[in-house]
Amino acid sequence: MTIRVTDEEAAEIRSLELFSGLDDAHFAALMRGAYVQNFPPLIELISEGETSDFLHVVISGSVELFASWNGRETTMATVEPVATFILAATIRNAPYLMSARTLEKSRIVLVPSEDVRAIFDVEPTFARAVVGELANAYRRVVKNTKNLKLRTSLERLANYFIYRSEAAGGVASFDLGIEKRRLASYLGMTPENLSRALRQIQPYGVEVEGSHVTLTNIDELRQFAKPTHLIDDPFG
Amino acid sequence: MTIRVTDEEAAEIRSLELFSGLDDAHFAALMRGAYVQNFPPLIELISEGETSDFLHVVISGSVELFASWNGRETTMATVEPVATFILAATIRNAPYLMSARTLEKSRIVLVPSEDVRAIFDVEPTFARAVVGELANAYRRVVKNTKNLKLRTSLERLANYFIYRSEAAGGVASFDLGIEKRRLASYLGMTPENLSRALRQIQPYGVEVEGSHVTLTNIDELRQFAKPTHLIDDPFG
DNA sequence: TTCGACGCTTGACATTTATCAATTATAGGG
DNA sequence: CCCTATAATTGATAAATGTCAAGCGTCGAA
Numbered sequence: 001m002t003i004r005v006t007d008e009e010a011a012e013i014r015s016l017e018l019f020s021g022l023d024d025a026h027f028a029a030l031m032r033g034a035y036v037q038n039f040p041p042l043i044e045l046i047s048e049g050e051t052s053d054f055l056h057v058v059i060s061g062s063v064e065l066f067a068s069w070n071g072r073e074t075t076m077a078t079v080e081p082v083a084t085f086i087l088a089a090t091i092r093n094a095p096y097l098m099s100a101r102t103l104e105k106s107r108i109v110l111v112p113s114e115d116v117r118a119i120f121d122v123e124p125t126f127a128r129a130v131v132g133e134l135a136n137a138y139r140r141v142v143k144n145t146k147n148l149k150l151r152t153s154l155e156r157l158a159n160y161f162i163y164r165s166e167a168a169g170g171v172a173s174f175d176l177g178i179e180k181r182r183l184a185s186y187l188g189m190t191p192e193n194l195s196r197a198l199r200q201i202q203p204y205g206v207e208v209e210g211s212h213v214t215l216t217n218i219d220e221l222r223q224f225a226k227p228t229h230l231i232d233d234p235f236g
Numbered sequence: 237m238t239i240r241v242t243d244e245e246a247a248e249i250r251s252l253e254l255f256s257g258l259d260d261a262h263f264a265a266l267m268r269g270a271y272v273q274n275f276p277p278l279i280e281l282i283s284e285g286e287t288s289d290f291l292h293v294v295i296s297g298s299v300e301l302f303a304s305w306n307g308r309e310t311t312m313a314t315v316e317p318v319a320t321f322i323l324a325a326t327i328r329n330a331p332y333l334m335s336a337r338t339l340e341k342s343r344i345v346l347v348p349s350e351d352v353r354a355i356f357d358v359e360p361t362f363a364r365a366v367v368g369e370l371a372n373a374y375r376r377v378v379k380n381t382k383n384l385k386l387r388t389s390l391e392r393l394a395n396y397f398i399y400r401s402e403a404a405g406g407v408a409s410f411d412l413g414i415e416k417r418r419l420a421s422y423l424g425m426t427p428e429n430l431s432r433a434l435r436q437i438q439p440y441g442v443e444v445e446g447s448h449v450t451l452t453n454i455d456e457l458r459q460f461a462k463p464t465h466l467i468d469d470p471f472g
Numbered sequence: 473t474t475c476g477a478c479g480c481t482t483g484a485c486a487t488t489t490a491t492c493a494a495t496t497a498t499a500g501g502g
Numbered sequence: 503c504c505c506t507a508t509a510a511t512t513g514a515t516a517a518a519t520g521t522c523a524a525g526c527g528t529c530g531a532a
Contacts, residue, residue, distance in 0.1 A: 124360035134370040141377040150305040
């Protein structure tokens with residue numbers, strides 16, 4: 001069941017930095033070939049190793065990027081609206097390095113990779129926007145690597161909580177918004193160890209009740225976590 | 237002691253995919269502002285957190301990219317001639333996420349970041365080349381993350397040896413060409429553990445004598461390492 | 473040639489992390 | 503509202519990895 005992109009959705013997509021500089025004609029051309037699809041939860045949208053047919057844009061819901069090897073699996077990232085994923089594979093016309101599945105009921109726009117590459121070739125503004133997007137994506141992964149190699153799992157967890165608190169506007173209390181087993185995988189640990197880490201971190205003023213987190217002593221937590229924008233700022 | 241870029245060096249730089257599509261005038265403009273410098277071993281060229289003043293091109297020697305946090309340090313990559321590094325920071329005009337130091341006597345070309353950004357803004361061909369380069373860099377880091385999260389240190393070592401063997405043309409014998417402690421750090425382990433891993437891996441037909449490696453049973457090693465181009469191919 | 477610095481290796485031990493098994497909580501479908 | 507599937511937790515144990523200390527080897531400078 002595939003349908004066309006509505007004007008409202010097109011406007012949302014257009015608001016992305018990636019597309020905002022594109023002139024009307026080219027943007028319309030992109031949207032003409034694109035279509036929207038609603039997916040139920042836990043549908044695998046793409047599988048690593050496949051070649052890139054579509055650039056994906058998450059309009060609502062959320063999508064998990066994950067990777068597998070030798071029977072093991074790990075969460076690489078979660079994509080929230082409104083954002084694109086697998087841009088690099090689309091541009092390079094290379095096989096996906098990650099798989100993607102919906103986490104909840106999600107609305108996804110599929111833009112044919114060919115169209116993206118075609119406009120990329122003739123429209124310098126778009127090419128520059130793609131550079132910005134890729135440079136950001138690259139820097140985010142580098143930070144992730146530093147996080148994994150330089151910190152213990154407890155330190156990663158502490159910094160994750162600080163990040164979440166700041167991302168929500170500096171609040172002391174927030175909902176996880178992600179299953180703990182997926183958070184564990186994202187942070188590079190097992191669910192069992194996340195459970196134990198949640199207790200180990202209590203002395204630093206972290207209270208977890210179900211999926212709700214309250215930071216009662218952010219100063220102490222920061223002192224332990226030692227966050228730095230060279231690792232923990234997803235932009236910058 | 238800084239000097240201008242020789243014609244020969246300019247030709248080498250030009251042969252990089254990143255610059256090959258650039259027209260003569262713009263390339264000449266880039267080289268006019270650039271200069272070459274010879275560095276002794278173990279000189280820190282850039283430090284993470286600094287803002288990006290130059291795009292660096294390694295002409296000879298080799299450069300280690302590394303990152304630090306809280307007194308710990310890890311090797312992120314080594315750059316061999318002829319290649320650029322810190323392109324993403326240059327383009328984004330953002331602080332370096334990694335530090336860089338020469339590993340041996342090295343010849344480095346420094347291209348002012350401003351010049352790179354200026355040409356990037358007016359020259360679509362160059363913008364597209366930058367996209368290709370960044371997409372590659374991004375995919376390489378994603379593979380590295382998969383390597384770290386999905387494999388044990390012994391598996392990473394095994395795959396590293398297979399990669400090195402293939403990169404040298406499918407040979408069974410090669411020199412490490414990197415200090416073991418740096419290899420250990422790159423692979424995400426301590427030097428002590430690398431020493432032990434080198435013995436653990438012997439049953440799979442790996443003989444290490446000093447810095448020389450001989451693979452006597454590549455089939456068996458591959459069976460253990462389970463390499464895949466979705467992790468181990470630095471391109472593709 | 474000798475000396476000293478430093479990288480590498482080894483052993484003993486500590487810590488971190490994973491695995492396995494069992495139990496408890498939780499959320500969605502009938 | 504209950505039932506059931508599945509997530510989360512907990513304890514016991516194992517495996518992987520790191521730390522510390524000592525000794526060995528190698529290479530370059532005096």
